[in-house]
Amino acid sequence: METLKGMIVETIFRNDENGYTVAVMETEDEVITVTGTFGTDIAGETIIIYGKKVKHPKYGEQFQTEMYETVLPSNIDQIENYLGSGLIKGIGKSTAKKIVELFKEDSFDIIQNKPERLMEIEGIGDKKANMISKSFSEHADIREIMMFLQNHDISTGYSVKIYKKYEKNTIKVITENPYKLSEDIYGIGFKLADKIASSIGIEKKSPYRISSGIRYALIEYSLRGHTYMPYDFLVNATVSLLGIDRESVEDELRNMAFTEKIHIETINNERAVYYIPYHTAEVNVCKDLINLASVDFNITETDIIPYLKNVESATSINLSDKQNEAIVQSIINGVTVITGGPGTGKTTIILSIIEIFESMHKTVFLCAPTGRAAKRITESTGRDAKTIHRMLEYTYGEVDSNLSFNKDENSPLDCDAIIIDEMSMVDILLMNNLLKAVKKGTRLVLVGDVDQLPSVGAGNVLSDIINSDTIKTIRLDTIFRQSAGSMIVQNAHRINKGEMPVYNKQDADFFFMREDADDIVDIIVDLYVNRLPLRYAYNPVKDIQVLSPMKKGEAGVIELNLKLQAAINPPAKHKKEKFFGKYIFRVGDKVMQIKNNYQAQWTIEPKQGNIVTGEGVYNGDIGFITFIDETEQEIYVTFDEEKEVIYPFNQLDELILAYATTVHKSQGSEFPVIIMPIVWGPPMLLTRNLFYTAITRAKNLVVLVGIEKFMQDMISNNKIDRRYSALNYRLESLVANYRMLSEGLFE
């Protein structure tokens, strides 16, 4: 690492959000541009920087700073420059000159320790002397804090975030409990906090360390979909994470349960440990569902028959008995579930229910868990559907910028019925937030396909509700969509029943290419770049989606993306690039947003009319890189062919290349064509419902490439990985208790 010492004479650019700075430094020998992340505006400061000199293609030689420390200047000219730089409130150039003339090398000492002596200078009174001294001390504090953080190997990027959060208390908070960082600072997890703790000398058995380790284990588990963790799993996981004895972990568990940081409960004879938000959500969802389901609307099946007749004659569809039942039940019950595979008539039912409610002069809200799902149901019903988040009017706290909702128990949703589509994607926390805002007497209709992969977030909401047998459920099993030659829908249902699909029929839309493992990826690249676009006139990046069950491995998403990118969007002189992690992002690349970012600003600039702006890009949204701005350090991405979002370089962890994506990430989306490698993989991952979910993403064409035996294995593997979630147990127990009190309420 190289080192330079000098004074920052000018800041050319500074992003206050992340601290990224471009500045000019004057050393004894040269004037050089310096880039890097700095805690505060460093103009006027004398600093020592560590990093390396690089040659920027456009801006020439620059020093890339990895670490820095500020030092107070020692010679008189530099002291005067520092004081007069505008950094210290109350001192301009002429006052700086006067101070240095009078106090010489002692100027800093006087300002910090004997500020009253500043009054010896003409024009400085009591108030101003104090202001100068206070501002000088604040800078000294920041310097000290930044040094402290860097001495504990905390990168400057995190240092800025940490300082912004704790300000002058930073050192106190961290020396007492560095694990707080993992709770308060986005991006700092237990492992980094633990590294900092060990450099500070926090004991291995510190209660802070143990409770933070337990919290980490529980959160990691919830990220894999579980709402609770079996007690023994948790103890074992924490013991091996922390490298301490079992007794200490169990002691802390008791302590955390006592102080209500976690909840311990016996469920089906098994001790379960919950992180509090998941316990609260599960209990409330159960209570609210039963409460909503218990309303008697005083309306019978016979009352609805005339409405059904009207709908049938208006749509000229002869509704099946099951469809009729689904519609009727949705109107006479407080809560109804409608589940079925593709083409079983769910959309038709949703539209019929809306029409009947409307003719009864009732207001219906239609919503879905993701932006793409809401868009799809809007298109297929012609009715406006919102995301659940938008319907609940999400907002951010000014102080902590945490997500919250305007619609809740104090300001409930003003409607008579709510229909939620793609219910299999709703997790327990979102369901809890939704139910808080539903007042008693509002009907809830939950529509989805329970055989698809469960929600990404924790919980097994739809499946648990159905399995509990406490909420009226209609299962649709007749396929109505039977377009000539189309095998996709039929095959999806075959797969769901454990049967092999029918493929390679002439002029059909479902193909299997038998290939040796070594050739699979090359064949997929060739199909994507050459064969499918030539044969069917598809635009590869827009119409074709490669789906893989896995991230890693030969046929995993990472490898596939690198190969597809090299073939379809290779480097070129005019195309700007940005290295980030495993990927190079290049202008023209197809990318996917991989977390919900409700605050990201987007802009639509129509050819005519006014610019439209809004907020929010969501997990799974796919877009294209249109521009890379090296000076401002930003990447421009266009979603849905119109929405432009600007990503600062330090936010690129929200994007990945998306020529290929995992099946999990494709949930809720549809594509004209899917290509999927069929290779060996861990049986835990290669399940029937994963394959079924992949197939049901395709609208026009499915091409599978690989080894048939592995497809057979996937279809036979109906062992759905168990999710630890107790919503069904709670629903069953609550209803059993009610039954004892009021027989017949839930018949």
Ligand SMILES: Nc1ncnc2c1ncn2[C@@H]1O[C@H](COP(=O)(O)OP(=O)(O)OP(=O)(O)O)[C@@H](O)[C@H]1O
């Ligand atoms: N009773 C019926 N008789 C004849 N055709 C029907 C009937 N019900 C639905 N259809 C038709 O079947 C097709 C599939 O129905 P619909 O779109 O409602 O199913 P879906 O379950 O929503 O499908 P997906 O989940 O794939 O969107 C549509 O073209 C619809 O018009």
